[in-house]
Amino acid sequence: MSEREWHYVYQRAQEGPVPESTLRSRLENAELPMDVLVWSEALEDWVAAHEEPTFQNIEVCPRRPEPKSNPAAERARSSSDQGHRNEAPPAQPAAPQPPPAPVFFVYRPAGNKGPYSHEAIVMMFSNGALVGTDLVWREGLANWTPLSVVLGIQAPPPPLPPPLQPQPQPRVRPAPRVPPTQTHTHTPTRTTSSPTPEGIGRLAYVGLSLAISIPFFIIANASSGGAGGTFLICLTLHLFVSGQRLKNAGYNPWMVFLAFLPIANLFVGFACLLAPAGYAHTNKLDSAAKAVLICVVGFLLLILILVIAGSR
Numbered sequence: 001m002s003e004r005e006w007h008y009v010y011q012r013a014q015e016g017p018v019p020e021s022t023l024r025s026r027l028e029n030a031e032l033p034m035d036v037l038v039w040s041e042a043l044e045d046w047v048a049a050h051e052e053p054t055f056q057n058i059e060v061c062p063r064r065p066e067p068k069s070n071p072a073a074e075r076a077r078s079s080s081d082q083g084h085r086n087e088a089p090p091a092q093p094a095a096p097q098p099p100p101a102p103v104f105f106v107y108r109p110a111g112n113k114g115p116y117s118h119e120a121i122v123m124m125f126s127n128g129a130l131v132g133t134d135l136v137w138r139e140g141l142a143n144w145t146p147l148s149v150v151l152g153i154q155a156p157p158p159p160l161p162p163p164l165q166p167q168p169q170p171r172v173r174p175a176p177r178v179p180p181t182q183t184h185t186h187t188p189t190r191t192t193s194s195p196t197p198e199g200i201g202r203l204a205y206v207g208l209s210l211a212i213s214i215p216f217f218i219i220a221n222a223s224s225g226g227a228g229g230t231f232l233i234c235l236t237l238h239l240f241v242s243g244q245r246l247k248n249a250g251y252n253p254w255m256v257f258l259a260f261l262p263i264a265n266l267f268v269g270f271a272c273l274l275a276p277a278g279y280a281h282t283n284k285l286d287s288a289a290k291a292v293l294i295c296v297v298g299f300l301l302l303i304l305i306l307v308i309a310g311s312r
Contacts, residue, residue: 199248250280
């Protein structure tokens with residue numbers, strides 16, 4: 001079975017692939033830090049070595065410290081060597097040890113991630129595993145700080161929103177043009193509602209008048225005396241029938257008493273003989289009333305002509 005191969009990023013350089021045993025040996029011998037970013041085909045993204053279960057059980061062997069030079073011993077040695085070799089230069093003092101690299105922690109709501117070296121943080125930012133707005137902390141910072149501020153990188157501006165698509169305007173169908181010659185002006189028709197006529201009509205009025213008058217004349221001619229009571233009865237019946245006729249024409253029935261006044265009796269006679277039903281509301285004569293009116297006017301003119309001719 002072939003050994004699993006790994007890639008790792010150290011000092012901003014990607015190395016690999018290397019066998020798993022080789023990478024484990026370098027981690028155990030402290031040739032690589034435990035926060036170095038590693039990756040294999042089974043992983044979706046780069047992770048720190050101490051977060052990968054494969055390397056969590058590694059016991060890192062401490063490096064053997066390099067012997068430090070003693071300036072006093074070196075001066076004594078150099079002074080003793082001057083007797084043997086005057087041309088030997090004096091020993092140089094040991095260079096000071098570099099300060100420890102900063103260690104970073106990344107804030108996550110589920111739990112902080114880290115520690116990471118500066119190189120690991122930069123690589124994770126380059127690969128997109130971290131963004132400029134992620135909060136990080138290292139020794140010397142008073143609080144969690146955005147990664148873009150710590151690295152001195154200007155965060156990219158947010159992407160512009162997509163342009164608005166123009167909404168299609170609904171097509172408005174133009175109204176058909178009406179030629180001026182076809183313009184019609186609608187005049188509302190005023191309808192007048194007339195009440196249902198009551199009383200009696202013209203034929204009934206004429207028939208009842210004859211039925212009352214004929215017996216009165218017969219009784220008056222037959223009896224030499226006592227016709228006064230018969231006249232009052234006949235007059236009362238005539239007034240009642242005429243009042244019902246005026247009611248049919250649309251007038252007040254009490255206007256029948258205008259028959260006892262001169263000139264006003266002409267209006268009562270016209271309304272009883274000629275006015276159709278509801279004449280007070282329509283003021284229109286029907287064909288029968290017009291025919292009777294023509295006959296009456298012709299009859300009056302004939303009498304007037306005869307009177308004038310007889311006076312000559």
